[in-house]
Amino acid sequence: MRAPRCCTWSPARGWACWPPRRSSPAGSSSRWPRARALGSRRRFRRPGGKRAPRLEVRRAPSRRRAPRRRAPRRRAPRRRAPAPRAPRPPAAGSTAASSPEAGSSAPGPRLGSVPSFKPAYLICGDDHGRIGERRARLRALAQELSGSGGVEVLEGEDAEAEAVAAALSAMTLALGRRFVIVDGAERLKERDVKAHLAPALASLPDGTTVAFFAREEGRTKAPDALHQAVQAAGGEVSHESGVKPWELAGWVAKQAGSLDLSLGARAARLLVAQVGERQQRLLRELEKLSLELGPGASPSAEDLEERAAKSAERRVWTLADALVARDRARAVALLLALRAQGERLPSLLYWATQRLRLALEVAIRLAAGEPPATVRRSLRMPPKAAERFVSDVGGSDPDHLRAALEAIAQLEVDSRGGGTLEEDTAALLAVEAVCA
Numbered sequence: 001m002r003a004p005r006c007c008t009w010s011p012a013r014g015w016a017c018w019p020p021r022r023s024s025p026a027g028s029s030s031r032w033p034r035a036r037a038l039g040s041r042r043r044f045r046r047p048g049g050k051r052a053p054r055l056e057v058r059r060a061p062s063r064r065r066a067p068r069r070r071a072p073r074r075r076a077p078r079r080r081a082p083a084p085r086a087p088r089p090p091a092a093g094s095t096a097a098s099s100p101e102a103g104s105s106a107p108g109p110r111l112g113s114v115p116s117f118k119p120a121y122l123i124c125g126d127d128h129g130r131i132g133e134r135r136a137r138l139r140a141l142a143q144e145l146s147g148s149g150g151v152e153v154l155e156g157e158d159a160e161a162e163a164v165a166a167a168l169s170a171m172t173l174a175l176g177r178r179f180v181i182v183d184g185a186e187r188l189k190e191r192d193v194k195a196h197l198a199p200a201l202a203s204l205p206d207g208t209t210v211a212f213f214a215r216e217e218g219r220t221k222a223p224d225a226l227h228q229a230v231q232a233a234g235g236e237v238s239h240e241s242g243v244k245p246w247e248l249a250g251w252v253a254k255q256a257g258s259l260d261l262s263l264g265a266r267a268a269r270l271l272v273a274q275v276g277e278r279q280q281r282l283l284r285e286l287e288k289l290s291l292e293l294g295p296g297a298s299p300s301a302e303d304l305e306e307r308a309a310k311s312a313e314r315r316v317w318t319l320a321d322a323l324v325a326r327d328r329a330r331a332v333a334l335l336l337a338l339r340a341q342g343e344r345l346p347s348l349l350y351w352a353t354q355r356l357r358l359a360l361e362v363a364i365r366l367a368a369g370e371p372p373a374t375v376r377r378s379l380r381m382p383p384k385a386a387e388r389f390v391s392d393v394g395g396s397d398p399d400h401l402r403a404a405l406e407a408i409a410q411l412e413v414d415s416r417g418g419g420t421l422e423e424d425t426a427a428l429l430a431v432e433a434v435c436a
Helices: 128-146 161-169 190-202 224-232 245-258 265-275 279-293 301-307 312-325 328-341 345-367 372-378 383-394 398-418 423-434
Strands: 006-010 014-018 120-125 151-154 178-183 208-215 236-239
Touching (some): 128 178, 128 208, 224 236, 245 265, 245 279, 279 301, 312 328, 345 372, 345 383, 372 383, 398 423
Parallel strands (some): 151 178
């Protein structure tokens, strides 16, 4: 540490600082010895023996800050493990699956899972009841997700290949996913599917789902081109197969036992022959017999003949064939029987219209000189039925069949509120006009 400066007095120079400043000229030297460091007791005296006055040296205040005192460090409290809690009860509508361990349950998701849909579906097979259940479930789910405005159901003439293709390419104002349900896909033709439906399914817009339902029976099946078009569009094809025809009698006897009815093998075969091969219709007939005869009853062949309804599908085709053959008495009897059984007039008109259109097409081909054998082979029906159909059409000319189609079309208009007569009266008048 450098010694502080101090002042001394001399007769020649007076008061002067010691040691001398560094800025003194070179070569100059002081006559006074160097003073000791601060704190020395030796002082320089003036001549005469008096001490020089002592000058107080004040130090500048230090700029160094005092050390900061730290607060004592507090120890954090120990964390204890949380106590086990009782499991919460599952919320209403929760889809979470419970744990296999007893007394434990996995917490379910806060939001329900949203179902995902493919662009196209084809549900086909001979189990008509199962197909109807899937159709009803899909329609209910679609209305829940998109509302009634986002669901479009195509039936009858609207379910033709060209009409379905136009509906798929049409613009819609519905919000969310759009669902198009096509019922009766088993009536589509191979060439129509390739010409109209296949291109429409290949360019299906995003957010659209189309579902085809085909209730197959015998040779009436969904065309192969529809299977290929649905799979090419990234869709799914499902088959709903029922009980085989040769196993229906055993199935009917088993279902009758579950309804507390005693039905033998012969009675079961008779019921299948009278009602048809549809499982849902057979089950409904068994339920009717159980309600009418009571539990523990054993219906006989006479009971089945009186109480069980006959196959409506066969009667509908028979009514259409009677109209084509212009058999008035038979057509009237079949119409009254079907109406008494509870069949709706629009469904009867649809099948009759389809049969008359096919008859007009066959009549035009025969009038053009095409051989009847070639025409029979082109029809999608059993050989005997095709031969009888071509024979019935041969007795009618195309003009009469066109007039018959006009009469059926007018009957459909009257049944939908366009006429003043009742449905049964208008239907009988239309049968008279067709068979005239």
